[in-house]
Amino acid sequence: xxxxxxxxxxxxxxxxxxxxxxxxxxxxxxxxxxxxxxxxxxxxxxxxxxxxxxxxxxxxxxxxxxxxxxxxxxxxxxxxxxxxxxxxxxxxxxxxxxxxxxxxxxxxxxxxxxxxxxxxxxxxxxxxxxxxxxxxxxxxxxxxxxxxxxxxxxxxxxxxxxxxxxxxxxxxxxxxxxxxxxxxxxxxxxxxxxxxxxxxxxxxxxxxxxxxxxxxxxxxxxxxxxxxxxxxxxxxxxxxxxxxxxxxxxxxxxxxxxxxxxxxxxxxxxxxxxxxxxxxxxxxxxxxxxxxxxxxxxxxxxxxxxxxxxxxxxxxxxxxxxxxxx
Amino acid sequence: xxxxxxxxxxxxxxxxxxxxxxxxxxxxxxxxxxxxxxxxxxxxxxxxxxxxxxxxxxxxxxxxxxxxxxxxxxxxxxxxxxxxxxxxxxxxxxxxxxxxxxxxxxxxxxxxxxxxxxxxxxxxxxxxxxxxxxxxxxxxxxxxxxxxxxxxxxxxxxxxxxxxxxxxxxxxxxxxxxxxxxxxxxxxxxxxxxxxxxxxxxxxxxxxxxxxxxxxxxxxxxxxxxxxxxxxxxxxxxxxxxxxxxxxxxxxxxxxxxxxxxxxxxxxxxxxxxxxxxxxxxxxxxxxxxxxxxxxxxxxxxxxxxxxxxxxxxxxxxxxxxxxxx
DNA sequence: TTGAAAGCGCTAACAA
DNA sequence: TTGTTAGCGCTTTCAA
Numbered sequence: 154x155x156x157x158x159x160x161x162x163x164x165x166x167x168x169x170x171x172x173x174x175x176x177x178x179x180x181x182x183x184x185x186x187x188x189x190x191x192x193x194x195x196x197x198x199x200x201x202x203x204x205x206x207x208x209x210x211x212x213x214x215x216x217x218x219x220x221x222x223x224x225x226x227x228x229x230x231x232x233x234x235x236x237x238x239x240x241x242x243x244x245x246x247x248x249x250x251x252x253x254x255x256x257x258x259x260x261x262x263x264x265x266x267x268x269x270x271x272x273x274x275x276x277x278x279x280x281x282x283x284x285x286x287x288x289x290x291x292x293x294x295x296x297x298x299x300x301x302x303x304x305x306x307x308x309x310x311x312x313x314x315x316x317x318x319x320x321x322x323x324x325x326x327x328x329x330x331x332x333x334x335x336x337x338x339x340x341x342x343x344x345x346x347x348x349x350x351x352x353x354x355x356x357x358x359x360x361x362x363x364x365x366x367x368x369x370x371x372x373x374x375x376x377x378x379x380x381x382x383x384x385x386x387x388x389x390x391x392x393x394x395x396x397x398x399x400x401x402x403x404x405x406x407x408x409x410x411x412x413x414x415x416x417x418x419x420x421x422x423x424x425x426x427x428x429x430x431x432x433x434x435x436x437x438x439x440x441x442x443x444x445x446x447x448x449x450x451x452x453x454x455x456x457x458x459x460x461x462x463x464x465x466x467x468x469x470x471x472x473x474x475x476x477x478x479x
Numbered sequence: 480x481x482x483x484x485x486x487x488x489x490x491x492x493x494x495x496x497x498x499x500x501x502x503x504x505x506x507x508x509x510x511x512x513x514x515x516x517x518x519x520x521x522x523x524x525x526x527x528x529x530x531x532x533x534x535x536x537x538x539x540x541x542x543x544x545x546x547x548x549x550x551x552x553x554x555x556x557x558x559x560x561x562x563x564x565x566x567x568x569x570x571x572x573x574x575x576x577x578x579x580x581x582x583x584x585x586x587x588x589x590x591x592x593x594x595x596x597x598x599x600x601x602x603x604x605x606x607x608x609x610x611x612x613x614x615x616x617x618x619x620x621x622x623x624x625x626x627x628x629x630x631x632x633x634x635x636x637x638x639x640x641x642x643x644x645x646x647x648x649x650x651x652x653x654x655x656x657x658x659x660x661x662x663x664x665x666x667x668x669x670x671x672x673x674x675x676x677x678x679x680x681x682x683x684x685x686x687x688x689x690x691x692x693x694x695x696x697x698x699x700x701x702x703x704x705x706x707x708x709x710x711x712x713x714x715x716x717x718x719x720x721x722x723x724x725x726x727x728x729x730x731x732x733x734x735x736x737x738x739x740x741x742x743x744x745x746x747x748x749x750x751x752x753x754x755x756x757x758x759x760x761x762x763x764x765x766x767x768x769x770x771x772x773x774x775x776x777x778x779x780x781x782x783x784x785x786x787x788x789x790x791x792x793x794x795x796x797x798x799x800x801x802x803x804x805x
Numbered sequence: 806t807t808g809a810a811a812g813c814g815c816t817a818a819c820a821a
Numbered sequence: 822t823t824g825t826t827a828g829c830g831c832t833t834t835c836a837a
Binding site for chain 3: 822823824825826827828829830831832833834835836837
């Protein structure tokens with residue numbers, strides 16, 4: 154039923170090969186034939202069948218994006234960067250969710266491989282990476298984003314987490330604060346570890362004692378931000394500043410303070426500057442990650458590999474964070 | 480380089496057809512051959528090439544999702560519902576952004592058609608739908624979500640916007656309020672129109688005079704919510720309750736109140752109950768849309784059409800909203 | 806500059 | 822129960 158090159162060829166009185174050449178802008182084709190063919194393409198409303206083309210040329214011009222969760226502003230801001238950049242290359246994007254677990258992660262990877270994506274961009278859901286080696290066996294390039302994993306070597310794009318934390322803490326100390334609490338993520342994740350490291354390093358460099366009781370670890374979720382802020386506020390001597398390791402815990406922490414009508418003078422510094430961060434009332438300092446750029450850099454790196462350029466593999470690209478003070 | 484059915488067939492000492500039958504669980508195949516073939520598949524690490532299969536069977540088991548913007552919690556919550564439901568059917572999802580304009584919308588539709596998606600789910604970026612008829616010419620089923628459009632007939636899944644507004648306003652009136660302001664969206668969009676209609680109808684039913692000066696229209700963005708709340712608060716006699724037509728304007732409005740240290744006793748009722756709505760401090764009433772269900776219903780309807788069941792076309796599915804009072 | 810023909814990897818008649 | 826064969830729609834040698 155749908156129009157094929159053959160139909161166009163017949164109408165134009167040329168061969169299918171010629172039509173294909175016109176479509177692919179092959180230079181060695183006469184202007185006259187080209188125009189004739191184009192006219193017929195329009196008349197018939199011909200649309201390329203990318204499936205057939207892909208089978209022939211072994212390229213789908215499609216990239217997979219695998220992340221722990223879809224309705225997540227942070228991941229999707231990166232996805233936007235990815236999609237915008239991919240579009241420049243004429244590529245499109247299959248988005249999958251691993252729902253935060255390894256089994257589904259592997260399952261989706263296999264699916265993407267079956268779909269013959271030209272490359273895969275992954276925001277890992279854990280610190281485990283062994284199952285990603287399946288991608289290698291399929292010879293499909295992959296780029297890790299936001300987090301690194303164990304037992305899997307690949308290009309990666311992420312931010313300089315240590316310095317991000319460090320500069321925020323430094324700024325807070327220079328503003329005269331000394332009791333700075335910490336709400337961190339799951340320490341098995343590289344991001345959580347690095348952000349904690351920046352915090353500790355800054356305190357040490359400024360000779361501020363590290364107080365274990367105002368250092369809390371959760372799992373980067375709204376809920377754990379809520380609970381940990383509750384724990385901090387329940388202390389006999391609460392901190393007067395709290396550093397929070399990501400956006401969602403920041404939301405949870407704020408929620409706790411709002412719901413409990415907090416009147417204690419507390420300020421928050423938090424990783425991530427999202428559109429909504431500005432209405433999180435206790436927040437004075439933000440560490441902005443360049444989300445769109447993370448996405449576009451991931452694509453650029455991936456494209457290099459897709460084009461079989463293996464320069465400097467594995468490239469670990471660390472982008473700078475930016476300190477936002479309100 | 481990659482393993483094909485032929486390779487498996489050779490190793491197993493059978494024909495490619497037999498391998499194909501094993502893969503597709505064809506019942507008329509002996510247990511012995513099946514086991515032998517499966518063993519070879521595992522030994523070689525064979526993975527189906529969906530591109531080749533798709534070309535042959537004229538189905539890609541892929542659906543396109545086109546929305547105005549990717550990092551948008553509301554759209555992505557629907558996308559999550561879509562992805563989860565698609566997974567049950569063994570389908571995957573190509574996500575595209577129209578960036579809110581008609582030209583890109585058409586361009587992405589064409590791309591999806593070229594990729595031979597089996598169906599398309601669209602959150603339209605405007606009220607115009609004529610360009611969507613291109614999809615019909617390709618015989619690809621489509622389902623509209625959240626909004627209806629002019630000049631294009633298709634199945635659609637959205638909420639009962641009128642009643643959503645109505646019940647919220649009714650609740651507010653019953654709580655004793657009489658001066659209820661309104662912040663609406665672009666009235667060319669069906670959602671904006673319907674939500675406004677519910678507001679007006681409730682006021683009329685309860686014999687409350689309609690005051691033009693406390694009724695404002697924006698464009699569903701954070702910025703316009705911010706500005707319009709500013710306009711309302713600048714009035715000589717501001718309303719004591721404000722109804723806001725969507726999540727993003729709600730954020731903007733709250734932002735205005737927070738930034739301007741508002742002390743005037745004002746309450747907000749707003750469409751959409753997102754994860755963050757609970758920290759928007761002035762909000763007392765929310766109209767929850769069942770986002771995940773919108774997504775899954777869209778998929779179910781689409782699947783019907785993909786399976787060539789044209790029962791009751793076009794189906795306009797109106798889901799109920801839920802009133803949340805804090 | 807163009808056409809004929811082969812083939813990408815798979816599935817589905819048809820035959821055995 | 823299995824194999825042979827053709828062909829999905831496209832691109833790309835090779836030959837003209």
